[in-house]
Amino acid sequence: MLSYWNDYPTIQNKLQIVCSLIEEQLQVRNKDIQETLIDFAKSGGKYLRPAYFLLFAELGDTTKQNQKQLFKVAASIEILHMASLIHDDIVDDSPLRRGTITVQSKYGKDIAVYAGDLLFTQFFELITQAMNGSYYLGINAASMKRLLLGELDQMHTRFNQQETVEDYLRSINGKTAELFWLACIQGAHFGKTDKKIETLAGQIGRNVGIAFQVYDDILDYTADQHDLQKPILEDLAQGVYTLPLIFAKEEKPEIFASYLAKKNELSLEEAQKVAELVVTYGGVQKAKKFAQNYTQNALQDIEKLPESQAKKEITHLTKQLLQRTF
Template sequence: MGREKLLCGADVHDVGDKTLKNDIFDVIKTDLEAFEAELAASVVSETPLITDVGEHLVSSGGKRLRPALFLLVAHGGAAFDRARAMPIAIALELIHTASLVHDDVIDEADTRRGAETTNAKWGNQVAILSGDYLFARAFKLVAEGNYDAEVYSKLADLVGTLSEGEILQDHTAYQVPESQNVYYERIRKKTADFLRICCELGGMIGGMSSADTERMALYGHAIGMAFQITDDLLDYRQTSEDIGKPAGHDLAQGFVTLPAIRALEVLDEPQRVELTALITNPKMTEDEVTRALAIVRTTDGLDYAQEQADIYLERAKEALPESLAAEIRETCLMAADFIGRREF
């Protein structure tokens, strides 16, 4: 599979044994088209530089997975209203984008999605303040929507949890986690809680029952865990051209993820000592990163991580409520399959 986009045009996606023509989220195609236009409008400022930065960020692509899941789940309820749902969809993407901008500054990243990062193009100060601007725009959009207090509370919790995840990741950089549970906690805060809240808010805004909303939240959490495990796998499996950032980038940044954690559990003593020395060294050279990747690939670390992602995806599918309309259920299943087999 090439670098097809998740949410565009007539690309062909291989998902397991199924070939999908067009968009996985075709059932909400009209909503996503409206979303793109409103997202672009949301970053326009009276200050030209801020508009330029905002346009650079929202035009650089991305899977739009978070707003797509939110809109999809909202469609699964009996009270879907696009006008009421759209500000939250945009806010979710702006929060996600803002977190990536700050993340790129912390990581000193030069590229993301194959494009120049904001910090590389305009410097760290503009990048950090641009992220802050996107957070502010997100909450202003929601504040103008007159939603229930629970909506605001969940979005605030989301930003807090994202920050906790980044702090935890930074604090544990170049350290071997004490257990896999430490890794799972980190990816829950970084990714899974975000997708859980997207699905939960979708159920609430769409008018689902409390029970069905909770099941969709479980679905979101499970695919979020699988998404991050799969993302971490790409650091070992793919090339810079495939994933839009340097291969082994996460490892070089000190992020010890599930493939390496598993490798350390099964390697013999000499190789375990060598790998530990490599991945805990903040001054790893490119050759040392390559060597660390090679050691992990000699073990079942990649296959093990894929198996754990698949377990989460099965949990996601089992969580789907029986009341979902057939087309919504099928799209949820296809999204899960895509996440499990994506190559970018």
């Protein structure tokens, strides 16, 4: 997974350290769980959140930085992300994640529940070690809560044909953008940048996170199974109605109503038909525009960062991430 960072050798080296730190953290008495978690940690995640964290930290005053602390916080963000993925896969009954079988389908829900819990614990342990006494501890607690409330929002609006763009935005703001926000704002903070950059960093992270999730949801309607390494149209089958569908539905509500009324009895053929209709009625097109807007805002804010190698890499990374080909 770290091959994603071949163009960013400094970050690649640092992520290697984060990776080892995570692996170290996952040493537990129970060997099943340990192997499960180490497998999962190595199974192809890009470590985007720690990467953004480390890049924003590079903007700060290196003479004042505590490198050990930085690596711990970077690892904590990825661990929190991993925990939420494992529990989401239980709730979604997902067979695949990152092209490999999920923890819950491989080891069962028992292991998956506790494996996720253990990661929450490791997250908590790491940030306590790294920042006890800082008000950022409270910010992490609040962030973890918003992450979870985002998941709950998504679960709550399943099969809800009335779901609005605002509902969707609220959900992805929690479930995805929150951790990008946290990564960037904490990178700037613990990297010892000034307060203005810290606020800007948070704003950039928020916008990157929203655009990232919208593109991810678009892929569900456009990628073929092989490319994406996860079953397509999974969200649709689970009643998670994302932005492309919401936009297309606004255009032609009556066409979608009869399909969506079938809820989880939608057949694969019908789901494919819905996907075609989403494209036909401009849902994908509009969602792309929506994401581009957030990407633009992020890039404009990045432009305001002080000139540096880190700024160049943040710009490059953000473009690479958010200007995918469709």
